[in-house]
Amino acid sequence: MRRRKFVTLLVGAATWPLAARAQPVGKRYTIGYLGAGSLVLVEAIAAFTDALRELGWIEGKNVAFERRFAENQPERLAEFAAELVHLNVDVIVTEGTLAPLAAKRATSAIPIVMAVAGDPLGSGLVESLARPGGNVTGMSLMAPELGGKRLEFLKELVPRLGRVAVLWNATNPYAALLYEQTQAAGRTLGIEVQSLEVRSPDDFDSAFETVRQHHPNALITVEDPLTGSNQKRIADFAAIDRLPSLFGYRESVSAGGLMSYGANFADLFRRAAGYVDKILKGVKPADLPVQQPTKFELVINLKTAKALGLEFPASILARADELIE
Template identity: 30%
Template sequence: MKMLSLAAATAALAVLATPAFAQTKSVAVTAIVEHPALDAARDGVRDALKDAGFREGENLQFSYQSAQGNPATAAQIARQLVGDRPDVIVPISTPSAQAVVAATRDIPVVFTAVTDPLGAQLVTDMEKPGGNVTGLSDMSPLAEHLALIKEITPDAKRIGIPYNPGEPNSVTVVNMMKEMAQEQGLEIVEATATRSADVQAAARSLVGRADVMYIPLDNTIVSALEGVVSVADQNDIPVYAADTASVDRGAFAAVGFNYYDVGRQTGEVVARILKGENAGDIPVRVAAGTDLVVNPAAAEAQGVKLPEAVVSRATKVIGQ
């Protein structure tokens, strides 16, 4: 048998020891605004990539930019990212996803925290998106939300929804809620806000017109949630939320996704693309798993008695 030289043996061992993803990959993440749910999604993406073998400082360049709630800035960021040519772009939220998808036809895009990918015209087919785009939808379990409202506040007949009509995801949810609520003898009362600075005034306009408030996955409203909570606490109006992170901030109950988990599910898709799969061949998924989170202190501040049955089945009880 022919013996390897010391140099050849050392080289062979080095090849065996080389990580499977030695070539540095780049992932650029952008969101329309910073708030706990979207921030958690970003962190989930990063951690899922790490678990898949892509680590910052070793074989991954991971960048993040927020548009600070400005769609024009989102479009500017999208153009900049396309110019940077990362291996994958991950836009978080519908406005950021629309900006990125409009800016590139060849860089893989994996969107997340998008309620209605079809309505937002990000893809034309959820199962076979084609092209360079795929991602995760966070379509809210609206039937569960209405069921929770009826369970905890059975006398409520008018549900106030503050939202930004410039966010297509919010328009979709409001229209769906109108249809579903009407079937159950409930009325949806709208209050619009196009900027974070307008959110508290929108909430105030619902005083006397709504029995409860429901906060959809609307980035403008969620970014200024404290203004809604202040109005609700002063006027004994219960605030339900579509995202569980908002319960920590003063909503008293939510059935929704853990956005860190949504981010991890998104990161798993990104890793598949970094390993060689085509984005357009990966079906768009609806995020898996919902939690029930309640906040007894917020409930008391808003004049609500939380049923023990609700508290006992909650995934998380704030303050306990």
């Protein structure tokens, strides 16, 4: 068991050690960062900046950042993307699916690196995973069996699992795809999957009321900037209503959620930093294939389990990457 590492990330200037690999001399590069939500993936972003530092890109020395978060106001993404283009940044790093779509609409010249994107191919961000074409490449979140795996974990924990509510952002193509994947897996497993669509923070209360009316046995929250920004709110609701909850972000478990299963975001962000490094050294995005997750992690909050009166089977605990007490 490893305990959660608390990472402090300063969105402003950071101070880094001076030792680093040699980089092109004479130019200070600017990296734009565009996110649809708020600062949620703190540890993953820290992994990204750490990886850049290890590659010799030191903020305040040879690289600067321009960061923009739309705070779950999708209409602001176009405005922020245009700002980054106007600033003539050297590369735009994006988080989620809506952010790279906005960046792609804003520029066909500036390279765009997806630190995490749901379904780049289905969303039209790239022509293919192997040959992205255009100015967009990076990391994809999509994994074929993810929805089914999450249902299997819940059924193992709650053997009489009959109905699961899925909370998802209906404006996000990735969330829609993962909901459909979960629904298909539910038919195979004999589990009814109930849709809880949200499009803004104002929709959560009505979604929670729907849960209270239909009494599902568990709640799955699809990872997305909107649901991620409201993860504490969702976790608190599940705890009050004594509802087992499964999330896509490990940060949601730290916020009080019961468990999470999904791609290791820190790993994806580290790999995205490698793409930024290559692009700043002259490699074209079209020559860098889109990569898919290779590491998945299961995180369990034992304190929340105890509060819900749940005991995890040894078979699940043995597969957990992290147990939070």
